[in-house]
Every structure is written in structure tokens, then in C-alpha cells.
Amino acid sequence: MSHGKIRENKTCLNCGHQVEERFCPHCGQENIERRQPFHFLFTHFVEDFTHYDGQFWGTVKNLLFKPGKLTNIYLEGKRQIFVPPVKLYIFVSFITFFVFALFPMVNLNFNDSEGGKKSDKASVFKKMQSPDAQRMLDSIKAKKNLTAEDSLAIKSLTTLSDSAKINDVKEILELNKKIDSNAGYGDYKTKKSYDSALAKNPSVFDFIQTPIAHKFFELKEKGVSKEKIFLSMIEKSYHNLPKALFIYLPLFAFFLWIFHSKKKWWYFDHGIFTLHYFSFLLLTILLIFLLTKLIGLTGFWLINTILYALVIILSLYSIAYFFIAHRKVYHAHGLVSFIIGTLLFTINFLAFMFLVVGLALISFLMIH
Structure with missing residues (x-):
């Protein structure tokens, strides 16, 4: 709850209705003074996401250690106990990629240190x-x-x-070299020869191959180094990954919709399950990332061994989590739930790999 000073005037500034307590019963706005101390901006931001009443931390605890519970409670109609699914996913996604930006997973700086000396x-x-x-x-x-x-x-x-x-x-x-002048796309050394062959023998996959081939010849003509291509693809793929994950959410829910009863389960229900599961995955990935960053910082083999064990446990748990959550939410028989879960896991893995490849191709086409 916010700690802003309550107004003496009991008329809501937002809708004009009478406010007897802290919140307006008509629109829900908090009846606090318009002007607050500067630190209120930051405390209000933190409160809005973490809810000092325990809503946020209770949500995270149940998300990590009680697979399927958040989804079941939300679908039962209890919407105020925990952080809403969409808000939870956006917040976890923001924190995860913000930490990734602060601590890059791989140092891709190929330049020498200052003064031209190798470090x-x-x-x-x-x-x-x-x-x-x-x-x-x-x-x-x-x-x-x-x-x-x-x-x-x-x-x-x-x-x-x-x-x-x-x-x-x-x-x-x-990586310091440019694309070889003799290099070609398949059997074609120039864009002109490629387009000529394409006109004579068109293919159903030309809508994919043609842009890639044209970009290859464009980079070849510009004399772009392999290093720049490599780093640009990594950078653009990283920036596009949150968008790709967000696009994949409805596809994941669609696969769930296919494998379950259409009368009992609506697409909305699968969407809630998907948001909670992806929030868990992002949070787990963040924890694994932070643990791997800690490995090697200390020279104690015992600490490193414990960290490695935690990474392995979290990785295995992230796989088992889907099967546990799926069974608890959809209430299927153990064997049936396992079979459906395995099919869904396999299909989604292949679909996501396809998305990753597509993301790499898009990143390649975006290179200038």
C-alpha cells in the first residue's frame, strides 16, 4: 500500500465521487495529495511492482515452488491474491533482460586493450x-x-x-577478413548470376532464399568483415529475443488448446498457464545465469562444485516443472498427462528452435 499523504478533501480528483477511506469506491484511485516528496516517485514504483503487503513475494514463491498453483487460483476467479499473469510476465521479462544487458553472457570484444598492447x-x-x-x-x-x-x-x-x-x-x-571475393551463395558468385538462374528455375522457397542471397552479395560488395557480421547478428538477435518470446506465447497456448478438450478449456485458460510457465522459465534462466557468473569468482572448489550442482538441479527442475504444472492444472491421469506433456514439450522445442533460426535469419537481413 502506498504511503502518500491522504487529502483532507474527500472528493476524488479523478471522477469526483465521495471518498470515505483511502481509495475511491467508484474508480479505485488513491485519494492522496497531488504533490509528494521527490522520493515518492521511487517508493511508489517499487511498491507498485512488489506490493509491500506480500503480493509480489508470495507470487514469486508460489511460481517457483508450487507448479500450477498460480494458474489454478487465477482460473478459480481469485484475481487479487497474486500479481496478474500479464503484469508478472512483463516484470520478470524486464528484470531478466535488464540483468543480461548489465552482465553480458559472452565478451565479444575483439579489440586490443588501450595503447595497442595485448592484455x-x-x-x-x-x-x-x-x-x-x-x-x-x-x-x-x-x-x-x-x-x-x-x-x-x-x-x-x-x-x-x-x-x-x-x-x-x-x-x-x-573474423578480421572480409568475405572472400571468390565466395558465392551456393554455385553463384554474383547477384546477377543468381537472379538469372532464379528466373529460369524458380522455387517455392525463393521467398526465403532470395532475401538471404541478396544480403550476402550486398555485404560482399561492401567489403564487410566477418567480425562485423558475427557481432551484428549476436547484437540484433539479443535485442529481438524478447519480441520473439512474446510472439511465441500465443503459439505455445495454441498447442495446449489443440491437445485438450475445447469444451472444458478455453484458449484464455491456456493463455494464463502459458504466461505463468514462461514467467517461471525466465526467472529460472535468470537464476542459472547469475549462478554461472558466480562460478570461478572464488578459488574454492567446494563453492564452485555447489554452484555447478545448483545449475544442474535448476536445469532439470525447469524441465520437470512443465510436467508437474500440466498435471496439476489440467487434472489428467498421470500416464496420460505425461504422454501429452511429452508431445507438447517436443513440439514446442522444435517450434522454438525454428523460431530461433528465423530470428538469426532476420538478424542477418538487418545487418547494414
Whole structure:
């Protein structure tokens, strides 16, 4: 509840009705003073999402640990106990992608450090190496007599850390080079030859292939480097991912609608289940992301082992969660629920992979 000062005047500023208590019984607006201290802007924002009465934290607790409960309660008509599904999804989505923006999952900076000097921190593989690998290397080197296996192990562990600087990776992948002048799209080296062949032998998939081919030849003519293409695709895919997930929501609900009774379950019901499930997935992905960021920050193997175990447990739980929630919401027999759940999980996995590929293609077409 807001802590804004209540107006002495009992006439609602919004609709003009009489307000006996804090909220107008006609429009629901809070009857507080128009001017508040500056900090009220921030406290009101936090209260609006977290609801200090426990609504938000109760929603998160039930979302994570009681699969299907939020959906069942909402469909029973109890709409004020927890945060509404749409508002919950938007808030969780905002927080998740905001954290991703603050802490990028992968450092894709291929540039040297200031002054043109290469930094040891620029080594991709060095960042990937764990403290356990370093301790293994030290223990092998401490031996008085090394075997052939020890020598191979030392060579494999030191090769990456000594020589795999960003520029080396860049050269291996040829990211600093432009698209080869002899490179072509399929058997065609130029846009003109491709269009000529297309006119003679059209295909039903031309509406997909033609824009991609034209973009390829366009980037080739401009002399765009592979590095720029790679980084642009990553960046644009990241920015388009929230939109793609939002577009996929009604498709996920549609698959649920296909596999369940149309008389008993409306599309609206499946939509509520979908919003809760996707909110859980985003929240789980955020937790896994934060745990993986913590791995390696400390040199204690026990802490890293615990973090790895938590990541694995959360990953497995996110899969099992769908089956548990599906059974509790749709009240199907255990075996029937499992079979339907498996079919839905498989179909949605394939459909989402198709969406990811489509997102990559769109990101490629958006490169300038």
C-alpha cells in the first residue's frame, strides 16, 4: 500500500465521487495529495511492482515452488491474491533482460586493450579455464618424474593459456577478413548470376532464399568483415529475443488448446498457464545465469562444485516443472498427462528452435 499523504478533501480528483477511506469506491484511485516528496516517485514504483503487503513475494514463491498453483487460483476467479499473469510476465521479462544487458553472457570484444598492447585478460580460453584445471597443472609440474601422459596433459593445458589470445582466435576464425571475393551463395558468385538462374528455375522457397542471397552479395560488395557480421547478428538477435518470446506465447497456448478438450478449456485458460510457465522459465534462466557468473569468482572448489550442482538441479527442475504444472492444472491421469506433456514439450522445442533460426535469419537481413 502506498504511503502518500491522504487529502483532507474527500472528493476524488479523478471522477469526483465521495471518498470515505483511502481509495475511491467508484474508480479505485488513491485519494492522496497531488504533490509528494521527490522520493515518492521511487517508493511508489517499487511498491507498485512488489506490493509491500506480500503480493509480489508470495507470487514469486508460489511460481517457483508450487507448479500450477498460480494458474489454478487465477482460473478459480481469485484475481487479487497474486500479481496478474500479464503484469508478472512483463516484470520478470524486464528484470531478466535488464540483468543480461548489465552482465553480458559472452565478451565479444575483439579489440586490443588501450595503447595497442595485448592484455592477458583478452584470452577467451584463459577465462574459460577453471581453478581446478590450474591446480591440476601445478600438481603435475610438481612431480619429480613426469610420464608421457603428464607431458601431454601439460602441453594441452598450457597451449591455450599461453597462445590463445583474442587476436589468435580472430585469425583462426578469419573474423578480421572480409568475405572472400571468390565466395558465392551456393554455385553463384554474383547477384546477377543468381537472379538469372532464379528466373529460369524458380522455387517455392525463393521467398526465403532470395532475401538471404541478396544480403550476402550486398555485404560482399561492401567489403564487410566477418567480425562485423558475427557481432551484428549476436547484437540484433539479443535485442529481438524478447519480441520473439512474446510472439511465441500465443503459439505455445495454441498447442495446449489443440491437445485438450475445447469444451472444458478455453484458449484464455491456456493463455494464463502459458504466461505463468514462461514467467517461471525466465526467472529460472535468470537464476542459472547469475549462478554461472558466480562460478570461478572464488578459488574454492567446494563453492564452485555447489554452484555447478545448483545449475544442474535448476536445469532439470525447469524441465520437470512443465510436467508437474500440466498435471496439476489440467487434472489428467498421470500416464496420460505425461504422454501429452511429452508431445507438447517436443513440439514446442522444435517450434522454438525454428523460431530461433528465423530470428538469426532476420538478424542477418538487418545487418547494414
